[in-house]
Amino acid sequence: MSVMKKMLTTVAVATAFVGGAAQAEDMRIALVVKALGIGFFEAAAKGAEEAAAELGGVEIIYTGPTDTTAEGQIEVINSLIAQGVDAIAISANDPDAVAPALKKAMDRGITVISWDSGVAQEGRQMHLNPSSNALIGNMIIKLAADHLPEGGQVAVLSASATATNQNIWIDEMNKVMGNYPGIEVVTTVYGDDLADKSYREAQGLMQSYPDLDAIIAPTSVGIVAAAQAVADAGKIGQINVTGLGLPSEMAGAIESGASQSFAIWNPIDLGYSATMIAHALATGAATAEPGASIPMGRMGSVTLDDTNSGAMADPFVYDASNIEQFKSIF
Amino acid sequence: MKQLIKSREAILTAAIVVLLGLIATRFPAFVTPGNLAAVFNDTSPLIILAIGQMIVILTKCIDLSVAATLALTGMVCAMINVAAPGVPVFVIVAVAIGMGMALGAFNGVLTWKLGIPPIVVTLGTMTIYRGIIFLISDGKWVNSHEMTPAFKALPRVAFLGLPALSWLAIAIILIAFVAMTRTTLGRAFFAVGGNPHAAVYTGINVGRTQFWAFVASGGLAGLTGYLWVSRYAVAYVDIALGFELDVVAACVIGGIAISGGIGSVGGAVLGAIFLGVIKNALPVVNISPFWQMAISGSAIIIAIAVNTRAGRSKGRVILKKTEAEA
Numbered sequence: 001m002s003v004m005k006k007m008l009t010t011v012a013v014a015t016a017f018v019g020g021a022a023q024a025e026d027m028r029i030a031l032v033v034k035a036l037g038i039g040f041f042e043a044a045a046k047g048a049e050e051a052a053a054e055l056g057g058v059e060i061i062y063t064g065p066t067d068t069t070a071e072g073q074i075e076v077i078n079s080l081i082a083q084g085v086d087a088i089a090i091s092a093n094d095p096d097a098v099a100p101a102l103k104k105a106m107d108r109g110i111t112v113i114s115w116d117s118g119v120a121q122e123g124r125q126m127h128l129n130p131s132s133n134a135l136i137g138n139m140i141i142k143l144a145a146d147h148l149p150e151g152g153q154v155a156v157l158s159a160s161a162t163a164t165n166q167n168i169w170i171d172e173m174n175k176v177m178g179n180y181p182g183i184e185v186v187t188t189v190y191g192d193d194l195a196d197k198s199y200r201e202a203q204g205l206m207q208s209y210p211d212l213d214a215i216i217a218p219t220s221v222g223i224v225a226a227a228q229a230v231a232d233a234g235k236i237g238q239i240n241v242t243g244l245g246l247p248s249e250m251a252g253a254i255e256s257g258a259s260q261s262f263a264i265w266n267p268i269d270l271g272y273s274a275t276m277i278a279h280a281l282a283t284g285a286a287t288a289e290p291g292a293s294i295p296m297g298r299m300g301s302v303t304l305d306d307t308n309s310g311a312m313a314d315p316f317v318y319d320a321s322n323i324e325q326f327k328s329i330f
Numbered sequence: 331m332k333q334l335i336k337s338r339e340a341i342l343t344a345a346i347v348v349l350l351g352l353i354a355t356r357f358p359a360f361v362t363p364g365n366l367a368a369v370f371n372d373t374s375p376l377i378i379l380a381i382g383q384m385i386v387i388l389t390k391c392i393d394l395s396v397a398a399t400l401a402l403t404g405m406v407c408a409m410i411n412v413a414a415p416g417v418p419v420f421v422i423v424a425v426a427i428g429m430g431m432a433l434g435a436f437n438g439v440l441t442w443k444l445g446i447p448p449i450v451v452t453l454g455t456m457t458i459y460r461g462i463i464f465l466i467s468d469g470k471w472v473n474s475h476e477m478t479p480a481f482k483a484l485p486r487v488a489f490l491g492l493p494a495l496s497w498l499a500i501a502i503i504l505i506a507f508v509a510m511t512r513t514t515l516g517r518a519f520f521a522v523g524g525n526p527h528a529a530v531y532t533g534i535n536v537g538r539t540q541f542w543a544f545v546a547s548g549g550l551a552g553l554t555g556y557l558w559v560s561r562y563a564v565a566y567v568d569i570a571l572g573f574e575l576d577v578v579a580a581c582v583i584g585g586i587a588i589s590g591g592i593g594s595v596g597g598a599v600l601g602a603i604f605l606g607v608i609k610n611a612l613p614v615v616n617i618s619p620f621w622q623m624a625i626s627g628s629a630i631i632i633a634i635a636v637n638t639r640a641g642r643s644k645g646r647v648i649l650k651k652t653e654a655e656a
Contacts, residue, residue: 161619190619195562195569197609200372204613207359228474228563232486252474252563327475 026059029278030080031271032073032090033064034117039248040330041091044116044271048089051275054297058279061085070097077101080110087111087278092119099123111282115274116265118309125281126288126304128274130265132311136218136244137172139263139315141180143242144214147260151182152213155205157226157243159193159219169218186212191222198225202241206233217243223262227253247318247326254323266316267330273299273312338585342600345633346607353611360611367492373606374499375554375561377599379573380580381506382547384598387581388519389536389543390526390590391441391448396551397573398459399433403555405463408472408565411481419480423556430552431545433459438541438548448540456574463567474563485561495557502550507595519543523590580605583633604633 031048033041045062052058061080065072070093078101080088088105092098095118102112102123112119115128131139144154156173158166170188177185186209191198198221205212206229215230217223223245230239231253241259253259273296280286286294288308295301302310318326354361379396386393403426410417410425433455440451474482485495510516521529522539529536559565584601586593608629612622 187616189613193568194571195564196558196573199562200610201613203368203372204610207365208357208614208616224474224564225562249471249473249564255475 026057027087027279027282028059028061028083028085029087029089029275029282030061030063030085031274032076032080032088033062034091034093035068035072036064036066038330039328040267043267043326043329044091044274047268047271047273048275050268051272051279051297055276055279058275060275065093068093070094073098074101077105081105081108084108085110087113087282089113089115089274089278090119090124091116093117095120095123111278113274113278113281113288115270121307125308126277126294127307127309128270128277128302129309129311130270131313131315133168134172134175135311135314136263137169137174138176138179139317140169140216140218140243141173141176141183141185143261143263143317144216144240145180145183147240147242148183148213151184153184153186153209153211154214154216155186155209155212156188157198157201157205157215157217157219157222158188158190159222161190163193163219166218173216191217191219191225193219193221195221195225198222199229202226202229203233206230206235206239212239214240214242217241217245219243220245220249223259224249224253227256227258231256231258244315246330247323248328248330250318251323251327254318254320261317261319263315263317265312269299269316270312272297273302277302339594339596339600341636342584342597342604342633345636346600346604349604349607349611349629353607353615356615357611360614367496369606369610370499370603371493371496372610373603374495375558376573376576376580376606377499377602378502378550378554378557379577380584380598380602381502381595382550383577383581384584384586384593384595385506385510385519386448386540386543386547387578387586387588388523388590388593389540390523391540391543392452392578392588393434393437393544393547394449394452394574394578395433395437395456395459396547396577397570398456398463399430399548399551400555400558400573401567401569401571402433402459402463403429403552404559404569405467405472405555405565405567407556408477408481408559409466411478412472412476415478419484422481423484423553426552426556427549428552430555431549433552434544434546434548435541438544441544442537442541448544460567467565467567469567472559472565477560477563482560482563485557495561498553498557503595503599510595515539515542520591523592525591576605579630583630601633605630 031045048060052060063076065076073093088110092114099120099122102119106112112124113126114124118127156170189201189205191201202215205215215226217226223241223243227241230236230241236257242262244264245262246264250259250262276296277294280294281288290304290306290308293301293303299313302312304310350361383393383396406429407422407426410422437451437455440446441448485493487494489497518534518539521534522536526536558570580602581598583604584597586597608626
């Protein structure tokens with residue numbers, strides 16, 4: 001026991017020494033991701049580097065386990081504590097499993113925030129969501145409306161009728177319909193996140209509503225299937241398929257013109273904002289508390305709710321102008 | 331015997347016509363020839379799979395791994411296309427069929443040589459095949475823009491007004507019809523399921539016949555795997571998830587007896603078309619999605635109920651003619 005204690009003390013002293021030496025030069029912010037080698041997170045690291053360059057005097061440590069496990073992340077966190085970094089910004093593999101390790105980090109004075117995939121409240125100072133339900137609901141109808149200046153008919157192709165996320169987004173969309181005069185949502189159909197059923201539902205929409213102008217699919221399987229159905233029906237240019245999808249999956253639809261644009265979070269902005277927030281909290285320029293507004297550089301600022309979490313921004317819009325850049329990222 | 335099959339198919343055809351009539355009252359455009367052709371095209375994968383499943387069910391077995399075989403073969407085809415875009419499409423189709431047959435043969439060997447009940451074997455391989463897709467793809471999608479235009483074009487090429495997908499289904503229906511009625515193996519499938527003991531006495535190897543049934547079903551599922559992935563232009567772990575139930579349902583609706591030995595290609599095809607009509611009609615008749623499930627379920631049960639009644643009366647008439655003559 002005493003040997004153990006001695007060893008721990010030695011480690012702690014060494015850590016303090018190394019930490020102190022590093023602090024004199026640079027503020028070190030660790031960006032901990034679910035696993036290394038995932039395009040989405042590589043892009044987030046790019047955003048973090050951008051923020052570091054803007055801030056100056058910040059070193060980004062981009063790290064994470066080799067596979068998406070909570071155990072791997074705990075090891076990474078422990079080694080970061082040993083290195084005495086100034087801040088940890090993590091996208092967690094498990095909200096609860098990593099919390100004790102992060103709590104330990106906070107006890108040592110390290111700023112801890114979570115982004116993308118959150119950590120239980122006791123394990124972080126704040127959480128940055130990529131977006132919020134209200135922003136997503138508004139974005140999906142805006143995507144359709146932007147290409148229909150004279151109004152028109154749109155239909156929603158959702159996942160299953162009981163899918164929680166999609167139902168919330170569609171509810172939020174309906175709340176802001178007043179801001180889009182001339183746009184009429186004719187129906188909502190459900191593709192159950194199956195390619196064949198979604199395709200068939202999209203075909204059904206085209207038959208039932210010959211004057212349909214857009215299909216909004218707030219689900220990645222649905223949007224791809226609907227785009228294929230529109231392309232096969234020869235209705236490219238007549239019906240615009242939009243909603244939420246991934247650039248790698250939607251590149252073909254953008255190329256063929258079946259989809260003018262779609263939205264999803266931008267990992268670069270996410271990494272950038274997480275770094276900006278971590279910096280602001282670590283320097284004491286801002287405090288993470290309910291109602292606080294924390295600056296995020298070019299992304300504006302985030303306002304925290306009762307659980308100390310906030311939404312970064314509107315989902316990012318992808319179209320022909322930027323799809324090439326992002327399709328290889330995620 | 332011939333008359334029995336005829337009447338069974340006649341009942342199903344009538345049911346489909348009634349169904350179309352009901353749909354037409356709510357959405358008249360559904361019964362236009364162009365749309366009916368589109369419905370047939372959409373149902374083609376189900377028809378091809380139902381024919382394979384029918385052969386397996388005839389031999390007193392069941393193949394629950396068809397959808398997983400389809401998904402695994404489809405993923406492999408898509409990955410070959412991405413890795414080597416120069417490989418011609420007919421080679422990919424051959425790989426699809428060959429690989430499907432190999433996966434089916436694995437089911438067949440386990441059933442034949444180890445004597446494991448087919449429902450257990452295929453329930454196991456269903457999960458294994460899905461797992462393999464995850465392993466080889468790492469859970470990632472193969473997307474439309476990564477596939478070559480030729481890879482995606484085959485099912486869509488129109489010939490005499492119908493897409494190639496429909497023509498393939500028609501060709502397979504014809505081949506299966508000839509094979510099931512005119513070849514030794516085709517008749518053996520019936521014999522093995524109808525009366526395995528009698529089949530043994532006539533020199534038919536029951537296990538080997540079941541093995542070939544699984545190979546046939548696997549090969550057709552493999553072919554459908556390519557068609558599916560190229561038609562929807564996307565491949566991922568969960569494609570056609572749960573589709574094996576539709577395939578079995580199509581067979582049961584088509585009057586193929588789960589106890590084996592009774593059934594026909596026509597029945598399987600009509601059963602598939604019946605389901606296909608429902609699947610295509612539900613999106614346009616404007617019914618709540620919660621009711622849709624109940625409706626397609628009820629339609630299946632009604633169809634089966636009608637079929638079983640018809641089947642029962644058929645079974646009793648074998649000796650009547652002789653009695654009357656005597």
